[in-house]
Amino acid sequence: MIELANAAYSYGGGDILTELNLRLAPGSFHFLTGPSGSGKTTLLRLCYMELLPSGGQVNIFDTDVRNMSRDQVANTRRRIGVVHQDCKFLDHLTLAENIALPLDVSGRDAEAELGNLNELLSWVGLSKRADALPPQLSGGERQRAALARAVIMSPDVIIADEPTGNIDWEMALKLMKLLVELNRMGKTILIATHDLNLIRNVKSQTSARVLRIQNRRLQLAGADL
Amino acid sequence: MAILRKLSTLLGGDQKADRVVPPSGYTARLTTFTAGAMAFLAVFALALSLATGRLADRWSAELARTATVRISAPQGQMEAQSRAVLKVLETTPGIKSARVLTDAEQRKLLEPWFGPDLPLDDLPIPRLIEVVEESAGPDIEGLRLRLAAEAPGAVFDDHTRWRQPLVSAASRLRLLAAFSLALIAVSTAAMITLAANAALSANSTVISVLRLVGARDTYIARAFVRRFTIRAFMGGLFGTLAAMLAVFLLPAAAEEGAFLTGLGFVGWHWAYPLLIPPLSAIVAFWATRAAAFKTLRGLT
Numbered sequence: 001m002i003e004l005a006n007a008a009y010s011y012g013g014g015d016i017l018t019e020l021n022l023r024l025a026p027g028s029f030h031f032l033t034g035p036s037g038s039g040k041t042t043l044l045r046l047c048y049m050e051l052l053p054s055g056g057q058v059n060i061f062d063t064d065v066r067n068m069s070r071d072q073v074a075n076t077r078r079r080i081g082v083v084h085q086d087c088k089f090l091d092h093l094t095l096a097e098n099i100a101l102p103l104d105v106s107g108r109d110a111e112a113e114l115g116n117l118n119e120l121l122s123w124v125g126l127s128k129r130a131d132a133l134p135p136q137l138s139g140g141e142r143q144r145a146a147l148a149r150a151v152i153m154s155p156d157v158i159i160a161d162e163p164t165g166n167i168d169w170e171m172a173l174k175l176m177k178l179l180v181e182l183n184r185m186g187k188t189i190l191i192a193t194h195d196l197n198l199i200r201n202v203k204s205q206t207s208a209r210v211l212r213i214q215n216r217r218l219q220l221a222g223a224d225l
Numbered sequence: 226m227a228i229l230r231k232l233s234t235l236l237g238g239d240q241k242a243d244r245v246v247p248p249s250g251y252t253a254r255l256t257t258f259t260a261g262a263m264a265f266l267a268v269f270a271l272a273l274s275l276a277t278g279r280l281a282d283r284w285s286a287e288l289a290r291t292a293t294v295r296i297s298a299p300q301g302q303m304e305a306q307s308r309a310v311l312k313v314l315e316t317t318p319g320i321k322s323a324r325v326l327t328d329a330e331q332r333k334l335l336e337p338w339f340g341p342d343l344p345l346d347d348l349p350i351p352r353l354i355e356v357v358e359e360s361a362g363p364d365i366e367g368l369r370l371r372l373a374a375e376a377p378g379a380v381f382d383d384h385t386r387w388r389q390p391l392v393s394a395a396s397r398l399r400l401l402a403a404f405s406l407a408l409i410a411v412s413t414a415a416m417i418t419l420a421a422n423a424a425l426s427a428n429s430t431v432i433s434v435l436r437l438v439g440a441r442d443t444y445i446a447r448a449f450v451r452r453f454t455i456r457a458f459m460g461g462l463f464g465t466l467a468a469m470l471a472v473f474l475l476p477a478a479a480e481e482g483a484f485l486t487g488l489g490f491v492g493w494h495w496a497y498p499l500l501i502p503p504l505s506a507i508v509a510f511w512a513t514r515a516a517a518f519k520t521l522r523g524l525t
Contacts, residue, residue: 050437050525071441073525078439088434092247104245105440149438 001026001061001157001188002047004218008055009042016042018216020056024157024190029183029206031199032192033221034213040192041085043213044161047190048080049073061156078106081150083160087142089134096121096130099149106153117152124148124178140171147178157188164198172198180206245435246428246448252420256453259416260460260505261467267409268468268498274402275497276488281395284388291384294323294354298378306376307352313371314356319363326353351378413457413505414512421453421516436524446517453513454506461505465498 007020017039024030024047032040045051046058049065058065060076068076089098100117103109121127124144134142143163150158160179164172176198183189183206193199202208210221294314298306307325314323326334331353332343365383372379425432435445472489490497 048437052525070521074436074439074441077437082437084437088437090245090431090434093245097244101245101435102438105435105438105444153439 002190003059004046004053004056005059006056007046007053007058009039009046009051010054015216017046017213017218018055020046020218022211022218024188026156026188027183027186029180029189029202029208030191031202031208031210031221032190032213033194033196033199033210036194038213039216040194040213041161043218044082044159044190044192047157048077048082048159078102078153079156081153081155081158083143083146083150083158083163085162085165087134087146089142089145091134094131094133095126095137095145098134099145099152102149102153120148120152125174139166140168140175143167143171143175144178147175151182151187155187157190158182160189160191162193163191164193164195173201176202177205243448243452246431246445246452248452252424252427253452253456256417256420256456256509257460257463259420260413260457260509261464263409263413263416264461264464264501264505265468265471267406267501268465268472270402270405270409271497271501272472272488272490274399274406275490275494277395277398277402279491281392281399284391284395289384289388290358290360292356292358293382293384294356294372295380295382296352296354296376296378297380298352298376300349302378303352306378307354309375310354310372310379313368313375314354317363317368317371319359319361321357321359323354323356326355410504410508414508417453417457417509417512418516421449421513422520424449424453425517425520432521433524436521442518442521445521446514449517450510450513454510457509458502458506461502465501469495469498 002022002024004020004022008018009016009020010018020043032043034040042051046053047060049058049060049068052058052065061079063072063076065073090101093101096117099120100113103113118127121130124147126141126145126148129137129141129145134145137145143166147160147163150160158179163175163179167175172195179189179191180202199208199210203210212219212221294310296303296306296310311323311325314320331350332341334353335343335350365381369381372381432445469490475489
């Protein structure tokens with residue numbers, strides 16, 4: 001699905017990440033951890049083509065990202081759901097409209113898929129907040145809504161960047177439960193987090209690999225987890 | 226058919242795409258106002274172009290078909306020389322008709338300079354003979370030689386020295402008006418590009434989110450292009466209608482053909498200004514499209 005082969009990313013002459021080797025197999029669950037500023041978000045951005053590698057290769061769905069046209073990038077992104085750390089909502093649209101945005105931009109009829117949308121809102125516990133604007137939502141509601149938007153296109157891969165960063169423990173567990181459910185449905189999951197307790201909690205429910213970024217390189221985390 | 230389908234999609238609009246990109250107030254007003262002002266100016270430039278065209282044609286045609294013979298002779302010889310000139314003209318091929326201007330006609334010609342009741346008999350004023358040529362015209366040099374022999378005080382004036390500068394001035398004015406129209410189109414494109422760039426910058430977050438959720442460049446560009454095209458069309462329509470009304474209310478062309486009173490449209494020329502709103506929309510379409518794709522190419 002997503003494969004990094006000796007990939008590197010540098011900015012302003014300095015290496016941010018180097019010798020990255022990773023293969024996300026279909027249906028796998030991966031955590032990405034590391035200290036703040038280690039490059040977790042940069043690696044995720046390489047995985048959904050917001051950044052292009054400065055060295056090595058990044059293949060997504062068997063295509064080298066450097067060979068993709070702009071339309072191909074757009075089409076590929078429809079197969080990858082992303083939960084951003086800051087959610088990236090459009091503040092002038094309602095919650096329901098924000099969640100349906102990937103349907104709209106891909107030309108699918110959001111009206112026709114209203115049933116799916118309502119089901120999704122109910123799944124993330126936001127049925128009653130459909131008409132609220134993003135600034136009116138709490139941190140937890142925003143993260144759950146971001147997850148709903150990430151999965152509305154039924155993507156093959158879900159990438160989440162610190163999805164529990166701004167919410168309390170109870171809400172974080174709820175969100176993780178939803179992600180585990182998605183993984184059980186066959187979705188490939190990649191989550192960046194520095195919360196080791198959360199990782200332990202999920203590992204008790206499902207089989208997950210934990211990767212760590214250290215010294216700009218990607219390593220398999222040890223038994224301390 | 227494909228073009229019609231695209232046009233229909235553009236005008237019919239995509240409510241979702243429109244909703245996704247929030248309307249930016251000041252760029253909307255700026256675009257509509259600019260398109261309106263430019264259309265207003267374009268109508269006047271067009272009117273000027275058409276009026277100078279008409280004027281050049283009229284001057285050229287009227288002066289080309291007529292000539293004047295001026296006789297300056299002592300009072301005692303005036304009648305004899307006039308008769309001699311008329312005789313020469315009557316026998317010259319290419320001359321349709323010739324007649325001596327009456328005192329009343331000469332007085333009317335001089336009235337703007339000397340006022341009414343001019344005592345023509347007391348003044349040494351030359352006698353004028355109006356000559357109307359046939360389409361082929363006479364042999365000017367031969368005619369001049371014959372006149373010099375028969376009536377030494379007669380001077381044949383075929384109006385060339387008047388006609389050429391007038392026609393040349395009118396043609397230059399027409400060229401200037403056409404150049405002004407081109408300048409207006411380019412300025413409209415530049416202003417709309419600036420407004421589109423401002424709107425694109427103001428919505429950079431929206432554009433980046435749309436790209437991240439899988440929007441293609443055409444989807445994002447369409448929302449901006451459609452909005453600016455419609456604004457330019459509406460602004461152009463208001464500006465054109467206002468200018469057409471202003472032109473319509475200008476004083477009617479005077480009999481003397483005074484240039485300023487002849488600045489307007491005649492007959493089916495009134496249809497020309499109606500091309501300005503769609504042209505304004507086309508300029509806006511391409512300017513916004515180019516600006517949008519240029520901005521989008523800078524994003525991943």
